[in-house]
Amino acid sequence: MQLGLALPTFGPDARPEGLLHVCRTAEEMGYDSLWTGDRVLAPLVPGAPYPSGGGVMPRAYENHMDPLVALTFVASHTTRVRLGTSTLNGLWQPPIMLARSLTTLDVLSRGRLVVGLGLGWMPDEYTAVAVPWEGRGPRLDETLDVLEEYWANDVFAHEGPLFTIPETVVGLKPAQRPGPPVLLAAFSPGGLRRIGRRFGGWLPVAMPLPYLMGMWDTILKEAVEAERDPSTLRMALRVNPQLTESRTDPGQMPRKGTLTQYIDYARAAAEAGVHELFVDFGQTTATLAERVDLAGRFLDGVRAG
Known part of the structure; x- marks a missing residue:
């Protein structure tokens, strides 16, 4: 199992110095990937509760960087680690603009981009970018x-229910072919x-492993029904530790626990x-x-197992 670390693109350490320290140190430690998330608002009174943490959005989100700009900066200061979004809210800009940005980042990072897309949880952000909250799935x-067509063709056009793209030449291609994993x-x-049924796999958050693997089995069955090879799909699991000084009841993991408990959870996930x-x-x-120290201890603990 590969291991990754989130970049400090939220909160007081969302600065060039913080990004440089974490990305360089993580690559030297041996981490396989670095990840960042996406926010455009930190409302005083959100229109929907945060999906974890008792419904309260972390204060760190009040200071947020553009995820793709941050990853481009990190790409210029690293050589090996893959660069992922967890998650990029893929509906906040026209898909042709998203395709251009993702392609550019994959080229500049020499093929290290992993595209994690989500729909977000806060209607307020959709209001701010003038995109309807309703109809997010379609x-x-x-x-x-559009992403698939943009990456696959030298010339393409698109006519759909929501977007019309006139026929155009697409000269810039991703370093990863046919495109970066989505x-x-x-x-x-x-x-x-x-x-x-489409693209590269799943980007879940930590949950008890029986539930996680049960949902993964559902995904694999869908792939088989769509006549896709399920072995080509990948899962990248996000873990947001709430660290405690003493061991918690196993029923509280992976919501909260000690660093050792999270190391054990990661080992079990690998198995x-x-x-x-x-x-x-x-x-x-x-x-x-302290976070960098935790990252080193976590990596050593998981790989020692």
Whole structure:
């Protein structure tokens, strides 16, 4: 199982110095990937509760970087680690613009981009970017159509229910062919069906492993029904530790526990068949130096197993 680490693109350490320190140190430690998320708003009164943490959005989100710009910066200061989005809200810009940005980043990183796309949870952000909250599923499907067409063809045009793209030459191609891997964050039956039937795989958040692998089995069955090879799909599991000083009841993992408990969870995930696991210590109260230390101890602990 490959291991990744979240970049400090939220909170007080979302600065050039923070990004440089984490990306260089993580690559030297031996991490396989680096990840960033996506926010455009931090409303004083969100229109929907945050999906974890008791419904309260982390204060760190009040200071947020553009994820693709941040990854481009990190790409110029690393050589090996893959660069992922967890998740990029793929509906906040026209798909032709998204395709151009993702292609450019894959070229500049020399083929290290992993595209994790999601739909977000906050209607307020859709209001801010003038995109309807309703109809997100069909909008995502058409966005994926455009990405696929843009990456596959030297000349293409698109005529769909939401987007019209006149016939155009596409000269810039991703370093990864036919395109960078696209992982989708979803948990609904429709979302799992979409993952199984198109693109590269799943981007879940940590949950008890029996539930996780049960949902993964659903995705693989959907792939088989769509006459796809299920072995080509990958899962990259996000873990947001809430660290405690003493061991918690096993029923509280992976929501909260000690670092040792999270190491044990990662080892069990590897045995269960998870392809990649990445950890975000940025949702703790630790300083940047403490987070880097935790990242080193976590990596050593998982790989010692």
